[in-house]
Amino acid sequence: MCSQSVGLIARVLEMNGIATTLTSTFPSMTRGTAPPRATYNKLARGSTLGHPHNVNQQRRVLQATLALLAMDAPLDPVKLNEIWE
Numbered sequence: 001m002c003s004q005s006v007g008l009i010a011r012v013l014e015m016n017g018i019a020t021t022l023t024s025t026f027p028s029m030t031r032g033t034a035p036p037r038a039t040y041n042k043l044a045r046g047s048t049l050g051h052p053h054n055v056n057q058q059r060r061v062l063q064a065t066l067a068l069l070a071m072d073a074p075l076d077p078v079k080l081n082e083i084w085e
Helices: 003-015 027-031 055-070
Strands: 022-024 038-042 078-083
Touching: 003 022, 022 027, 022 055, 027 038, 038 055, 055 078
Parallel strands: 022 038, 038 078
Antiparallel strands: none
């Protein structure tokens, strides 16, 4: 699914009382849809949460993204320091 579509879906869900958060490797595409809560990282396409089998990296990305659900939206996107090496 396109990054833009996910941001738009998140906004519609939020308007209907369902809290959402997303993580993206394409901030320029996702930012334009103004998702209510989002994290951005520099990981590879298809590995948005981290390297395969890198449980620690995946956990960091997932925890940072899910932590946004405890905050009132809209929030400025959070840039994570996770990179693809």
